[in-house]
Amino acid sequence: MEMIYKMIDKKEEAMINAVEELVNIDSGSYTKEGIDKVISINKDVFGDMGFEIEIDRKEKRGNNMTARKKGELDGNFLFLCHVDTVFKEGTAAERPFTADRESDRAFGPGVCDMKSGVVVLRTALEALFSSKQKLPDITVILNGDEEIGSPSSRPLIEAAAEEATHCFVMEPGRSGDDVVVSRKGVGIFAMDIEGKPTHAGSNHAEGASAVEELARKVLDIHSLTDYERGITLNVGVVEGGERPNIVAEKAHAEIDLRFVKKYQGTEMEAELNKIAAETYIDGTKIELSGGINRPPMEKNKEVENMYQAYKKAGEELGLDIGAVSTGGASDGNFVSDMGVPTLDALGAVGGNAHNDKEYIVLSSLKERAKVLAGGLINLIEDINGNG
DSSP: HHHHHHHHHHHHHHHHHHHHHTTOOOOTOOOHHHHHHHHHHHHHHHHTOOOOEEEEEESSSOOEEEEEESSHHHHHHHHEEEBBOOOOOOOOOOOEEEETTTTTTEEEIIIIIIIIIHHHHHHHHHHHHHHTOOOEEEEEEEEGGGGEEEETTTHHHHHHHHTTTEEEEOOOOOOOGGGGEEOOEEEEEEEEEEEEOOOOTSSSGGGOOHHHHHHHHHHHTTTTTTTTTBBEEEEEEEEOOOOOTTOOOOOEEEEEEEEESHHHHHHHHHHHHHHHHHHTTTTTTTEEEEEEOOOOBOOHHHHHHHHHHHHHHHHHHOOOOOEEEESOOOHHHHHTTTOOOEOOSSOBBBBBTOOOOOOOEEEEEHHHHHHHHHHOOOOOOHTTTOO
């Protein structure tokens, strides 16, 4: 592996330049031109590595890309990267990529989440191919809508998962070099209530307040939170009423659900429907919409084996890589739900994602590429009984 590590070390400056190129392109989830440009750049890079490329072209949203390369070994390793960010068009011009060598940090929109992860993957694969390391089939998906729930790319991801034996997600690494072995599932719901408006002074008793009905329901919804079981519900948006002297005709709430086990999502969805079916205020009508957006990414023995292979590579490089669980979701949730062992947060280490102080640790670019390459070799040896 020493030869592979030396190859990656020599590519450090090229990695930084590649991250700069991608960060300086606006590719917010609704910025089609920028997403398509990032996809086009990566099409050329993966094509040069011998991948067969398919572009999933979208009329209004950004394109998605699937890259496939046949290997010499049994199995199929699936790698997931998203190229969209949460930032509006023009952000890259306002605060372009900057590298501070003294503090070992680089800044810019999407530098952590997750344009650096794309470069880490590219570099690790290039080194593995150059070393003539025998590999299973490799599939890489770059999508342009992860930050808005992956509505167009989810079918591509799930189709690729049908053939995958293992999945690796290039979301940013956690502090202390940790990786993610499990993620909570996510439910997104909206509750709309219709009441009966009347004058709050002269005809109060004849009205039916949508706001009051919603207020009682918010308490019911929050009471479903169970920290011991890892279940949380949050009513994060509440709107209602028109004027203080009118009994409110309408009220609206948006609800976030997080859960650890798949059956918990089904259970909580049933509880929300039960709350919506009952009324406190006569004359109000309630409608619940939405559902489970992402199933949980659950840890199992195969995920532990993947982590141990990755951890071993880290130890060889002097890194102590831990395994964590998180409440945030990724595209890895979809693949895990299909029974494919999934290891996440393999990209560059950084923080402050989704805000103007987003950063990566510069030196982690090459370190994470080396750990990824080494971890893949360790896993292959374990699978084939050579570990």
